[in-house]
Structures are given as C-alpha cells and as structure tokens.
Amino acid sequence: MKKILSFLLQGTALLAGLLLIVSAVFLAMLFLTGTQGVILWGVTSVIMVIIGGYAISGFFKLKGTLHRKSINITLLMFSFLAIPLTLAPAVLNLTLQVADRYTSVSSAPIDSDRKLQHYKYMLESYSGENQNLENYIQVKEGSVTFYFKEEINKELIQKVLDEISDNRDQYAIVFSKLPERKLSIFFYDHEIEVPRIDNVSTDTTMLGAYHEATASIHLLTPDSLGGEEEFKRTFRHEYAHFLFHSLMNEKDVSLLKVPVWLNEGTAVYFEGNSLEGSETAYQPFHSLTTPGEWEKSISFDYSPYFQSGLFVTYFLEQEGTDILQRLLTEMNKSTFDEAFEKVTTKPFTEYEANFLEQMKKDGRIQ
Structure with missing residues (x-):
C-alpha cells in the first residue's frame, strides 16, 4: 500500500512539475520576442538535460529495489517530457510574432497585450467553430x-x-x-x-x-x-x-504569399455591380498586401475594395480569364512579384503604373 501511495504521489508531483514549468515558460513568452523565446527554451532544455543526466547517474549508483530508484525515474521522465512541452509555447510565441506582423494595423513590435488578444481570439475562434451545431x-x-x-x-x-x-x-x-x-x-x-x-x-x-x-x-x-x-x-x-x-x-499556395488586395479584388469582381462610378483616392498595392495594411487603409474617404476590383477586372481583360490559375501555379514555387513578372513578362510596378494611367484616362480613378 505504501508503494502504491508513493508512486501516486510521485506521479502527481511529475504532473504538477510539468504544469508549473510549462506555465512559467508560457508566461515568460508574453514578454519575449520570438528569438528570445527560442533562446529561453534552449537554456531550459540544457537544464533539463543536466537534470536527466543526474537522474540516470543516480539510478545506476543507487542500490536496491526499483521502488528506491523511483525518484530518479520520476526526475528522468520530468526532464524528458519538459523539453518538448516547453518547445510548444516557444514555437507559438515565434508564430505569433510572424502572424502579428502580417495582420496588425500597428507598426510597433508585438507586446504582451497584443499577444493576449491573439490568444483570446484563438480561444474564441476554437470555441465558436466547435460550437454545438445541434443548435x-x-x-x-x-x-x-x-x-x-x-x-x-x-x-x-x-x-x-x-x-x-x-x-x-x-x-x-x-x-x-x-x-x-x-x-x-x-x-x-x-x-x-x-x-x-x-x-x-x-x-x-x-x-x-x-x-x-x-x-x-x-x-x-x-x-x-x-x-x-x-x-x-x-x-x-x-x-x-x-x-x-x-x-x-x-495549387498548394500559402495564404501568406497572396496579397490581400488580389483576394478581395477577385471577390469584388464577382459581385457584378460594385465597380460603377469612380474613386478620388488611390493607394499603391504594395501597401495593401497584408490584412493589417488593408484594414489600416480603410477610412471614411477611401476603401481599397474599389481599386482592387478595378485591377482584377483590368488584369483579366488584359491577360485572359485563366490568368489567376497561371499566376497561382507559379506562386507555388516563387513569390508574388516573381510569379507576376513570369506570367505577364512585366514587373508588377510597371504593370500597376500602366493600370493607373488607364484608369485615370477612363475617369475611374481621379
């Protein structure tokens, strides 16, 4: 009975220890950059290796039954499991930094508050998408x-x-x-x-x-x-x-490769009746690439949907209706700019200049 109780206590201690170290690393990641987080994980892993080595050494030096060696086994399991478990928050922290750079309307580096907002959104999205559809x-x-x-x-x-x-x-x-x-x-x-x-x-x-x-x-x-x-x-x-x-x-193309304006412009193109009239403001498409840039550009006086829809319409008329298929095929193995130049034989900046000139001539963009 004492042996069983001892094993239960050590198992509880193992789980509590793992929960404690993962929580501590997760909290630390809120205040660290992606690179700093990886360094912290590396230091933590070295410490875990040392603890594991100590446990192995003690296991072979200690004489007696397996029960007497159980503490060493617990330490070894702790060090073995802690390394991959603490890697998860480090990778998540690094991923958040990349995601925030892509989506945020702010140019300031991501801080703990924005990280918590991302985590909150992820949690709400998960619970929302896994809501009881029986309702x-x-x-x-x-x-x-x-x-x-x-x-x-x-x-x-x-x-x-x-x-x-x-x-x-x-x-x-x-x-x-x-x-x-x-x-x-x-x-x-x-x-x-x-x-x-x-x-x-x-x-x-x-x-x-x-x-x-x-x-x-x-x-x-x-x-x-x-x-x-x-x-x-x-x-x-x-x-x-x-x-x-x-x-x-x-075409196996990552969303991160595709400019938001191209995605939204295609959607506007298919609306059918949203491209009437003209627009007085214009922003270069390189400033409308990410969701954060797109959202930041929207104001009372300007919406990027109109010019994006105009460009996609112009693009399809100039290059053929299969141009999106050809473009995304090339983007499988290259960047948007590289793929665009390959399928049109023109750099995107030159193509955009021609588009803007034509739209001004047609009175669509003032």
Whole structure:
C-alpha cells in the first residue's frame, strides 16, 4: 500500500512539475520576442538535460529495489517530457510574432497585450467553430450544408443555389472548375451575430464573412441585409472567396504569399455591380498586401475594395480569364512579384503604373 501511495504521489508531483514549468515558460513568452523565446527554451532544455543526466547517474549508483530508484525515474521522465512541452509555447510565441506582423494595423513590435488578444481570439475562434451545431437546423443540398438558427427558409436556400447555378459558367472561366469540397453556409438575422473571422478588423458587426478554416460562409438574411440584391451581391463576394481559396489549395499556395488586395479584388469582381462610378483616392498595392495594411487603409474617404476590383477586372481583360490559375501555379514555387513578372513578362510596378494611367484616362480613378 505504501508503494502504491508513493508512486501516486510521485506521479502527481511529475504532473504538477510539468504544469508549473510549462506555465512559467508560457508566461515568460508574453514578454519575449520570438528569438528570445527560442533562446529561453534552449537554456531550459540544457537544464533539463543536466537534470536527466543526474537522474540516470543516480539510478545506476543507487542500490536496491526499483521502488528506491523511483525518484530518479520520476526526475528522468520530468526532464524528458519538459523539453518538448516547453518547445510548444516557444514555437507559438515565434508564430505569433510572424502572424502579428502580417495582420496588425500597428507598426510597433508585438507586446504582451497584443499577444493576449491573439490568444483570446484563438480561444474564441476554437470555441465558436466547435460550437454545438445541434443548435442549428441543418439542410444539406449536394456538397453545401445550410444552417438556420430557428426555422428552415427553403426560399433562401433556393436563392443561393440559383446564384451558384446562374454564375457557374463565369466561375468556371476564371477558376477552371467549381470545387468538390464541402461548403457550410450560416444565416443570421442580426449583424452582431455574424462571427468575426480575423483578429484585425475593429468592426463589431459584419454583413458577411468567409472563414477558410472551416470552409464556411456567414450571411445576413435579405431582410436584415437591405434587400435581395444586396444579399445576392454579398453572397457572390463571399462565394468568390471560397473559390479563390479552393484554387489556392489546389495549387498548394500559402495564404501568406497572396496579397490581400488580389483576394478581395477577385471577390469584388464577382459581385457584378460594385465597380460603377469612380474613386478620388488611390493607394499603391504594395501597401495593401497584408490584412493589417488593408484594414489600416480603410477610412471614411477611401476603401481599397474599389481599386482592387478595378485591377482584377483590368488584369483579366488584359491577360485572359485563366490568368489567376497561371499566376497561382507559379506562386507555388516563387513569390508574388516573381510569379507576376513570369506570367505577364512585366514587373508588377510597371504593370500597376500602366493600370493607373488607364484608369485615370477612363475617369475611374481621379
């Protein structure tokens, strides 16, 4: 009985020790840069190796039963498990630094507060995406599953299916084919219910969203969105994101490689009626590459959606409707700028200058 109790106590001590050291490293990472975090993990690993060596040495020197050597075994297990377990927060800290540089609207280095915001968003996203779908009424039509909170709206389902069917040829021209992978579509009655799918936007409400992690579109109903035409336009925008990401997956291109303006511009292109009129402001596309830059550019007087949609329209007209397929194929093994020059034979800066000149001549950009 004493032996069993001793083993239980040592097991508890092992778990408590691992929890303590991982928690301590995690907290330390909040105040360290990615590189500093890796150095801390390296120092911790060296200490664990020393502890492990001491445990092994004691194990062979100590005479007696396995029970008498159990403390050495516990120390050895502690040192052996602590190294990979403390690596996790170090890698996460390094990843957060890269992600923050990509998404943040601030140019300041990431601090502990922003790290906590990222962790909070990750936790909320995980719990939100793993919410109990039994609370929704589900209707499956082919590869598309529709989710309603209260009652099924068959008319709304048909509108979405008609939009996909009516624009199938146009989608196929640009993307080659419609993806076979599953798509989920959620409907909401209020703006506040539409989930945020990034940690960038400062908006508390959204009219529609596409979440690649779960291949899901989130939409307000036509009555909540301002009418049927606005609903169709929003759906076409979000569905284009689904198609664009599907093409990226097919070509095995990382999201980090693709400029946000190209993704959003393609979605605007498929809206169909959002490129009327003109824009008085213009920002170089190199300043609209990341979600953080994109969000930072939006103001009362300027929205990057219009010029991005104009560029994608111009791009398809000049280079052919299969240009996105060719571009993403090249981006599999090169950067955007390298791939762009290869498929168009012009550097992007020169191409953008030609585009801007043409848009000014046409009166689309003042």
